[in-house]
Amino acid sequence: MSGGQFHLDPYIEVHSCIHAADARLKLSALLIFMLSTALLPAGAWAAYILLAAVLFSSMLLSQIPFGLLLRRSFVLELPLVLVVLPLLFKPGGSELLHLQAAGQSLVMTSDGLLRFSSILLKMGLSIQAAVLLSAVTRFEDVLVGLSGLGYPKLLNAILALMWRYMFILAAEARRMLAARTARSGRPAYAGSKGGGFFWGVRVTGGMAGTLLLRSLERAERVYQAMKARGYDGEVRALEARQLSAGEKRKIVAMAMVALLLLLAARQVYRG
């Protein structure tokens, strides 16, 4: 989660051509971008730079502070670097570096380095693109876009309800955490008394149970309110606007460019 920030919704309201674009256009662009990133060969540096250029220019066009977007993705990426670290020592290729640690010797290889840096770059590009999308698109618009792209109606209705109450319940969870801290001090440092693992788990379990119980009761009130407004079990939503011919052409054009890039990269970096 976004680490205890008080502002959960990542959407940032500014006026820009990217904010104004239809959510389906942005979702398709994101998908095309991610697919091309994923399908690029390892070590296709020139293609990575091209993709990064496209991404960075969209970030600049969005009028959102560049550093803010970078920081958001950096926080997500940092712990993931640790996970792929072992790849550096994968056997294959020439040996680059010998490390001696605790009686074990590790050999950093060129193949390992190639794979490691390719995965990191691909991950970074994908996360940064997704960070941009959620900063420039309201989730309500994403929902309309999803239903236009054939996402099932019932799931869409669940998502819409979830989105509407998520922030209320998140605030409730935060109040519970504050109450726990106020009543128990900060639990479980190394060496501190009280607040051990089992204590923490029991208290947290009680909190989760209470939160769910309150949500169940809220669901009943929500149902009554929906009923009072004419809900009959059927969810009705406004039809999504048809995409204009121009917008469709843009999607096709993006897909073609991506395809060309992929084919070119495969030719250049083959075997």
Add this chain to the structure above:
Amino acid sequence: MNTDLMMHIPDGFLSAPTSGLFWLISAAIIVFALRRAEKELDERRLPMMGLMAAAIFAAQMLNFAVTGGTSGHLLGSALAVILLGPWSAVLVMASVVVVQALVFQDGGLLALGANLFNMAVVGVAMSFFVVRIINRLGNEKRWAIMAGAFGAGWLSIFIASLVAALQLAVSGTSPANIALPAMGGIHALIGIGEGLITAAAAGVVLAARPEVVRDQYGKKSEKSIWLVGMLLSVLLVVFAPLASSHPDGLEWVAEELGFMHTAREPLFELIPDYVFPGIGNEALATIVAGVIGVVIVTGVALATARRKSTGKTV
């Protein structure tokens, strides 16, 4: 450091064929769950599912200290099963995972299929499996509900982490002999936290609103989930030690299958060049056969369950 590090796989970590395969599997299962849930959907159910999805998202913010400055938090598949029953739980967990990926970049979009599979399908199936068995044995007494909640919480985390590790290994991101013991070991411990929290939370709900919990146990057995649950656990129990005792075994398989070369070869060469010569190898053929077998068995189980259920309502 967040302890659910690899339960949400980011983009870039899975190979394209792995991502694609799990997108297909998850989509099929979710569409099936959707049909089942729609069938038993009374009009009160929709607001409840939306609110529960929001509540589980919020409950994941409740963290607890584990040790040495690390903290864990709830995942919630087991709680969802206990409060909503299996099919609705699949949809609710899927909604949670989708929002995490789309809005908070917690897990990638191409990897979303795999993440949905691990948390919304495997997590839910495992939980239901345990809850059912323990409540059968314990005759739905209070202790059985609590023990079932603990077991469901633990097993859902543990097995989901093993599946995630296998996905990473097949993609060549993390060798099986490192990924499986590491992920499995860490999550066997994290699972204890999940299990205890699930049990404590279920206890609170059981005390205040027993009918909500008991409702889920009163329903007739869902054979298909039961079967898939058993199959998956047996498969993993057999497969996981095998994969980790042969260093780089899975990675080697992945290389042979061409997973890792897909990036270097044009897509259209993938099928003629790699599938047939690869089958000549005994180990590879076994695993390919295994995968096909599992897919077929699962399909048959789902189809039978469906035939059976439609037969009953007509």
